[in-house]
Amino acid sequence: MKRRGFLFSAGGITAGLSLGLPFAFAETAAQDAEIRITQPFNGAVLHRRLKDPVVGVVEGTDGKPIALKIKVSGEAPPDAAVTVDGIASRRNGKTFEAEIELRQKTNDIVVRAKLSSNEVKEARGRVLWLKNSVPRYCFGIDDTIFCLREIHRNNYKSIFDDYFLGNLQKLNRQYGMKVTLNLFYTTSVEEILTAEREQFNLSQFSDKYKSEWRDNADWLRLAFHAKREFPDRPYKDASIETLIGDYLELEKEVKRFAGEETYSPALVIHWNEIRPEMLKPLAAQGVKVLGAGTVGYPHDAVCREYLSKQDFLLDADSGIVFMRRDLRVLNNEPLDNIVPELEKTIVDPNTAEVVFFVTHEQYFWQFYKNYIPNHWKRLERAFGYVTERGYKPVFINDETLGLDDTQFA
Numbered sequence: 001m002k003r004r005g006f007l008f009s010a011g012g013i014t015a016g017l018s019l020g021l022p023f024a025f026a027e028t029a030a031q032d033a034e035i036r037i038t039q040p041f042n043g044a045v046l047h048r049r050l051k052d053p054v055v056g057v058v059e060g061t062d063g064k065p066i067a068l069k070i071k072v073s074g075e076a077p078p079d080a081a082v083t084v085d086g087i088a089s090r091r092n093g094k095t096f097e098a099e100i101e102l103r104q105k106t107n108d109i110v111v112r113a114k115l116s117s118n119e120v121k122e123a124r125g126r127v128l129w130l131k132n133s134v135p136r137y138c139f140g141i142d143d144t145i146f147c148l149r150e151i152h153r154n155n156y157k158s159i160f161d162d163y164f165l166g167n168l169q170k171l172n173r174q175y176g177m178k179v180t181l182n183l184f185y186t187t188s189v190e191e192i193l194t195a196e197r198e199q200f201n202l203s204q205f206s207d208k209y210k211s212e213w214r215d216n217a218d219w220l221r222l223a224f225h226a227k228r229e230f231p232d233r234p235y236k237d238a239s240i241e242t243l244i245g246d247y248l249e250l251e252k253e254v255k256r257f258a259g260e261e262t263y264s265p266a267l268v269i270h271w272n273e274i275r276p277e278m279l280k281p282l283a284a285q286g287v288k289v290l291g292a293g294t295v296g297y298p299h300d301a302v303c304r305e306y307l308s309k310q311d312f313l314l315d316a317d318s319g320i321v322f323m324r325r326d327l328r329v330l331n332n333e334p335l336d337n338i339v340p341e342l343e344k345t346i347v348d349p350n351t352a353e354v355v356f357f358v359t360h361e362q363y364f365w366q367f368y369k370n371y372i373p374n375h376w377k378r379l380e381r382a383f384g385y386v387t388e389r390g391y392k393p394v395f396i397n398d399e400t401l402g403l404d405d406t407q408f409a
Contacts, residue, residue, distance in 0.1 A: 035082075035113045035121045037074040042125050043303075045312035045321065045401075046070065046102070047133035051349050055099055067101040068129050072109060080113035080121075102129040126316050132403055137355035137386045138396040140267050140291065142225055142329075144181040144361040146368075149200040151209070159209050164364055165220075167376060172219045175383040178393040181361070182225035182268050185250045190230045195367035202253035213258035221395060222262055224250045226270030236273040240281050243274065247285055267397050268358065272296030279318035289397045291356055292322045311354040312401070321401065323356055330359035330378045338381045346389065354396070355386055 040046065040053045046068060048057045058067035072084045075094045082089040082096040089098035100109070109125040147164040160166045171177050186201035213220070226234050227246040235243050247266065254263045265286040273296040274282075282290075290297055298304055298313060303322075307313045313322045326345045327333050333341065346352040359379070363372040372378075394402030 035074070035076045035080075035111065035123050037072060037109065037111055037123055037125050039073045040070060040109075040125070040127050041306055041310075041313075043127070043314035043316055044310070045128045045130060045314060047130040047353060049133070049349055049353060058101060065131055067103045068131070069099055069101055070127075071097060071099055072111070073097040074111065074123070076111075076113040076121075077115060079116045082111065082113045084111050085109060102127070105129060105131070126314065128312075128314055128321075130401060130403065133353060134392055134403065135353055135390060136392040136394045136396075136402050137357065138180070138267075138394055138402060139177055139357045139383075140180045140182050140223075142182045142268055142270070142358060142360050143184060143229055144222075144225070145184040145187055145200070145229075146361055146365055147181075148183075148202065148205050149187060149197065152200060152205055153198070159212055164361065167364075168220065169216075171379060171383060174380075175387050176219075176393050177383050178219045178221075178395055180221045180223050180264050180267050180395065180397070182223050182266075183250060183254070184226055184228050184270075185246065185253070186228050188229045191362075192369040193367045194369065197367070202250065202257070205253070205257050207257040210257060210259050213262040217259070217261040219393075220262070221264040222254045222258055223264040223397075224266040225268060229270075233271045233273045235269060235278065236271070236275070240278055243278055244281050244285065247282075251285075264395065265397050267291055269296075275299075279315060279320055283318045283320050287320055287397070288399055289321050289323050289401065291325055291358065293325050298322050309348075310350050323354065323396065324351065325358055326351070326355050327357065327382075330357060330382065331363040331372055331375060333378065335374055335378050335381060338378060339385055342382065342385050354402075355391060356396075357382055 044053075046054060048054065048065065048068065053070045053072065055069040055071055057065045058069060060066045074096055076082050076096055078091070078093055082091065084096075084098035085100045087098050087100055089096040105128055107127050107129060109127065111123040113121045115121065147162050150164070151159055151162050154162075156162055160169050168179055172179075183202070187197075187199050189199065224247050228234075251263060265288060266282065267289060268291045272293045276299045279297070292298065292304075292307055298307060298315065303313060307322055307324050311324055315322060327338065327341050330338070342355070345355060359375070362368045363370060364375050365371060396402035
């Protein structure tokens with residue numbers, strides 16, 4: 001029995017265990033299931049350039065899309081009459097298949113199977129449709145704190161007098177790139193540097209640059225990453241109160257010295273390791289998207305495997321959308337590997353729509369023990385590649401997933 005899909009108990013919807021989803025993915029639950037949806041995957045985020053389960057687009061008289069046609073398939077008892085959103089399905093033994101149209105951003109799929117005993121069993125799923133999706137990329141720099149300390153200790157006239165922010169400004173002017181700096185609240189005593197630096201936290205940073213931050217918020221934003229770099233995996237065993245307390249402390253300082261316009265909800269939590277019960281509290285703080293790596297969220301192994309081959313996956317319980325990271329982090333990706341790896345990404349329709357880059361701030365600094373001399377060249381190589389291919393730079397942590405759509409994305 002395939003595990004990549006919606007799995008349901010014979011008596012109704014089985015409660016999700018790992019993600020808090022209203023669907024279970026465990027094999028033990030699947031063994032007794034009489035009805036299940038195998039496609040689309042629960043939480044799939046769909047657009048017109050995907051292949052399965054996308055069949056085509058329905059356009060209005062103005063040529064704009066009004067619906068997305070998709071194929072819904074699964075398994076049910078051979079003698080059951082199965083409908084999908086009220087549409088009779090085609091049957092072939094245990095399998096069923098039907099084409100339906102998605103007309104909203106959030107779409108609940110309802111499969112009903114009427115058995116020979118007249119008992120009706122039901123399975124439900126949820127998918128998103130990004131109606132006006134375009135190829136786009138987003139970029140984040142994790143572990144950011146050094147540049148703010150340098151501005152503070154040197155009392156620069158402009159934030160862009162700082163070496164790090166100055167180079168980011170040049171990249172913005174050259175490629176139009178946008179960047180979210182994922183911040184630590186404070187430096188760590190464990191950091192090993194080749195030049196002496198004092199400890200620093202965001203409460204020390206001056207608000208005299210606030211207008212400059214605001215003026216550049218169209219391409220430069222600041223977000224929560226963690227309290228500090230060490231210890232590793234700080235929220236794996238922490239309380240929800242600790243995580244949200246750290247989150248709010250950083251948010252308060254960013255808004256104080258950089259303004260509301262510059263602040264962004266979190267995009268990446270340090271090490272990606274938080275517990276499932278932390279997702280709803282993060283969503284309550286405005287988090288819409290979390291960039292995912294090879295560990296941590298999503299917490300279910302089947303969902304992680306699915307996301308490794310897709311751009312997005314919706315966590316229906318919290319409403320947060322998980323986003324696949326492309327490449328390894330750029331500070332770990334050799335310069336000559338960047339284009340070949342990106343080519344693999346954009347040749348696959350399932351991963352080509354959105355490219356998500358991440359790197360880490362410390363590797364840009366010569367006084368850091370693991371400084372990477374060609375770090376800036378790696379960014380130029382990546383931005384040059386996606387820019388030449390028409391990818392649009394976006395901030396993606398909003399309800400539209402980085403799309404400009406007044407109706408829905």
